[in-house]
Amino acid sequence: MTGDNQRCAEGSTSNSRSDTSSSRRSVLKGATAGGLALTTGLAGCINQLGGGGGGSIKVGSLVDQSGALAVYGNPMAKATQLAVDQINANGGLLDRDVELVQKDPQSSNDKYQSMARQLILEENVDVLLGGISSASREAIRPIIDENKQLYFYPALYEGGVCDEYTYLTGPVPTQQVRPLVEYMLGEYGNNVYVMAADYNFGQISTLWTQRYVEEMGGTVVNKEFIPLSVSDFSSSINRIENQDPDWIMSFLVGANHVQFFKQANSQGLQKPMGSTVQAGASYEHKTLSPPALQDMHVSFNYLEELDSERNQEFVSNFRDKFPDTEYINQHAQSQYLSIQFWQAAVKQAGTADQQEVNSQLENGPEVNAPEGDVTLDPETHHTNHDMHIFRVGEDHSLSEVKTIKGIQPTWLQERCSLKSESTWDDPTTKQVTPGE
Amino acid sequence: MTSAIHIDDESDENIVLRTESLTKDFGGLRAVDSVDYELPADELRCLIGPNGAGKSTFFKLLSGQLQPTEGSIYFQGEEITNLEPYARARRGISLKFQNISVYPSLTVRENLRIPVQRHAADVDGRITELIELAQLNGLGDDIVDNLSHGQQQWLEIVMSMAIDPELLLLDEPTAGMSIEETRETGDLIQSLAAQGVSIVVVEHDINFVRQIADWVTVLHNGRLFAEGTVAEIEADERVQNIYLGKEEA
Amino acid sequence: MTIGATVLDWLSIVFANLGVLILAALGLAIIFGMMGIINLAHGEFIMVGAYATAISYHELSAPLPAAILIGGVASGVLGLALERLIIRHLYERLIDSMVATWGISLILIQAALLVFGARYPGMPTPFGPLQIAGVSTSMYSVVMTMTALALLGVVYLVFQYTDYGLKARATMQNDDMARSLGVDTDHIYMGTFFFGSFITGIAGGLFAPTVSIVPTLGTGFIIEAFVTVIVGGTNVIVGTFVSALSLSAIRSLGAQLFGTLVGRVVLLVTAIVIIRLLPQGITTYLEERS
């Protein structure tokens, strides 16, 4: 009985909740007043059995291709398609076709939840990828934990997720912020002005920035949090000019916030800037007309401009298949990388069964991804990345100024040991924040 | 300059409604200009005046729809100047609006149920009674929108009676009616007056005024211009002039 | 930071915000004030104006003023088409016009995404910085506000001194009466919707150099536009100006002192308080006083 039918026996009866809420097993879930649930469970299974057997291995993917986050999601959707097509092109996986079921939640957390349920409970996918904003990840993680679904979250984020079923192929602040702060303090001076999007990602990244800046002897002269819907920065630009910092650290996210760079440029604000989101994720250097993003320094594990031989091949394959691609951002490469890790683990495990694949993943496989050779960290389920710092020129061309090899998510390693302390049936599923 | 002649000097408690220098400004325009008005109980009186004389504004001040700029209003001896409209209705003031205000999408019976259910014990009995009074027999379940203009006016008059008021204010009850309907409205109003409710009617049609009332008050440019019996007012040359637009206040 | 500099800072921001609010709200005020149509697709008319300006700037390399004009015409024509096809049946049906324009908004955003992708190349902000008495502001924002005030003047002139303007105001007060006096109200509505959309397109064109050209760019303006129009009350010119001035003054004060979030919340709270104190908006209050 192959993996994907196992859920049928397990899914409708087991109910281990994530440890934060009540550990009470749901009595009613097993047998409602009319005893209907039991028959439902079986009924639910009957139609699944038919669909199981040796059919294709299913990969589920949720990326926003419309609404405010489409700018990040379009390249990601193409990257997933490319990865699956490449697998099928050379013989599929374990001699079975890989079928991609990719949906567009239209930048709405509500749709993320219902589509995650559809992919897990109805499509019975063997692995789930996707989620762009931290909000969408947190919206579907309870559903993933409840149904023991193997899940890869590709985007860079504020860090701290320690979840048995979740793997994170995007970088975390320890990997992105520390090297960037170190470089910028060295190059431009100790007074930093932080501009951050006013939600979890912006706030926690600012906490990390403050910690590293102070650790390295600098001072954060001001921290400003901007709601996602705000697009007017005149008061902020005035404050920056008055406080005259050495450089600015930016965690601005979304189409509205991009206007900060245009307005700053047109108001004559000339300051070197650092960011873990600009260019590499939302490719402003492609869409803003120069010199708005001049003197911006970004630290990423992946940029389309990376001039490794392996990346050039990846980029040309990508653009051959999708000529109208605007930019291949970090999120897209991480989708591709997630499938590489999953593929390696499935081959190792010899089955698509999620529990087996999970234990293989916890052996810390190494894959040669477009960004370079990367390994999975067994204890935190995060990825060890090389970090590249690029500077945006006056004509918005990118030039690499520094590379730091193999950075591990050290802070999380002290607080999260999934391989040793968490198991498939008694999972740890929490998110740790710097305050703790 | 008012030529009010008080024929019957009533003592205070017999006055059901009194206003003291009641005034209302709309920006620069003074719609009602310090009007002193008295209505003895159980009287049926008319209020006339050319268009824009302030009649409707005066009624809206009485009903509480508008707040006066100055002056005060007394009802049955108590001041009600700043009382909310619903509180005045509960004390016994009822208004029939200038343009017909009934519930067009509901049936006649449902229209009547709204005022009646708050005031009568035997709701259905009272409704049937009022339907007859409004000469709408057999139309109880018709949608009010389908009734004729006159029928809707009668329905509203009867609805305003349904809350057993002490004082009934009727704002142009015969507007848009045929001669025959106007006469019937006159009979209806007189039959209501007979039930012991004081009534003030705003009207233009002088024949209608002659038919129903014996005492008339004339408003002009927001001020109380003249008061007296129908005959005196008809004979008063100055009243005719303001209707012909000759005389300034 | 001397007090004077902070006040100057604040004034420069108020001036910039004033321009944005007037531009965002003027087209809506004309359509909502005149015809009682709640146009939830107003943000998308701004987006169409911005796209048309960006496209004509990049593809036709048209100079900025010409590109902005093209933006205005594009929105105007779109408005005209939608008025003839859909809105014409919805006059006097305030709520239904809202649902219909919400549908139009969904369609326009997705269509822009399909045709131009998630992000269209932006435009440089012209003129660079402006230094006045130690306060640096963007020259373009000054130009925008001046243009906004000029547009206000144009709209005033059109409504006060043209034949169309007279008929339009008559139709606004009482369309049945106007019709009985021989005014072809159907044409007036068509013309007014075109005029409102044209002004909104011009606003979109003016915003183009300061925003990133994405299908959802309109959503950023719709709340501020509605609040400005509602608080302004019935008079299109005076109402829009006075409410835009007071709202931008209060918002920038909040933003200057407590940060942008407070600025945004303060704008909404001010709108609530003004509506509560002047239930018919500022203009009726002014008219009563004049």
Place this chain on the structure above:
Amino acid sequence: MSGNERDPVIDETADQPSPADGRLQSLVDPFEGPHTVGNSPKFWAGFAAILLLVLAYPLFTNEYRVLVTTGFFIWIFLALSLSVIWGFTGIFSFGQTSFFGLGGYIFGVVGINLIDVTGGTNLALLAGIFLPAAFAAILGYFMFYGRVSGVYVAIITLATTLILELLFSRTAGQQYTIGEAALGGYNGMTGIPSITLGFGSTAVAFEGVSMYYLVVVVLVVLYLCLRYLVNSDYGHVMVATREDEDRTEMFGYDIRFVKLQVFTLSGAIGGLGGVLYAAQGNFISPPIMGLAFAALPVIWITVGGRATLLGAIIGTFGLRYLDDYLAGVSSEFSTIVMGLILLAVVLFFPLGIIPTVKNSWENSFDIPFLGGDNS
């Protein structure tokens, strides 16, 4: 004003109703009246049939469809909270999502903190209903006793829900934790317990199929209560206020207080919907109070039909099903099709689907739609 026109009375005394009908009739009598669609044995038969179908649905489908359908039913609470004030009392509110969001967040905070103490979410459920109702009462007093009406009520309520969205998306830091429950800022609050009634170990958690039945039962009870309300004397005053405020006030009704009471009730219904939404998804985030969601109930009611509870229910279920289906198909044209549908409904079903279907049915077949004798 759109309302449902009715044809002259069809005299039904011809076929004498048997005693059984009599008892059935007296049972449903309080739920029938002029302000609801469907007031006859045929309607109730149809109602019972559909209810049976709904109760049996989980037998024929998988757990995912049950969860999704429960979600559709939960949205109906939001629609009914608007229908009762807008459809029946003429209060056009654009901010019902503020009660929905508040209900969800309050249930989350109280639930997370008490689930391991009392073993149940009883207090959380009550708090999620009564605190939004209290908030509605305060907001209602502020508006109605200031004689604010018409489109201005819509703008104030819209501004309120947008302010709530802004403030809640600001609560991301550690300091925004109430007891155990982290508000979570823009990422939203996670770990919200399912509805668990009872105390200690005997408490019963409602999830999956059992939650489906709970929601269906609560929805049916709410629908019947609202039918009773709108057909009662109080309901007449509500409809009268909708039709003509000044006229109704001059009959001695303090319409400010009437609107306040109905608005408070609508806050409670919206809060209940938010509680069920948060409990089912074990999650709630600020966008639920944003502009996109605030506009939805207005659209559902306009499409379904403004002056009918049934219209609100059918309009909401239909559009949510369609939205889910189109998103599921994940074609690039999903939102365009939804936009076209909204246009079509507004242009071709001006009164909303239910009233238009009712009128055309009655005009063509000349028998009351759903067998209503005078509705």
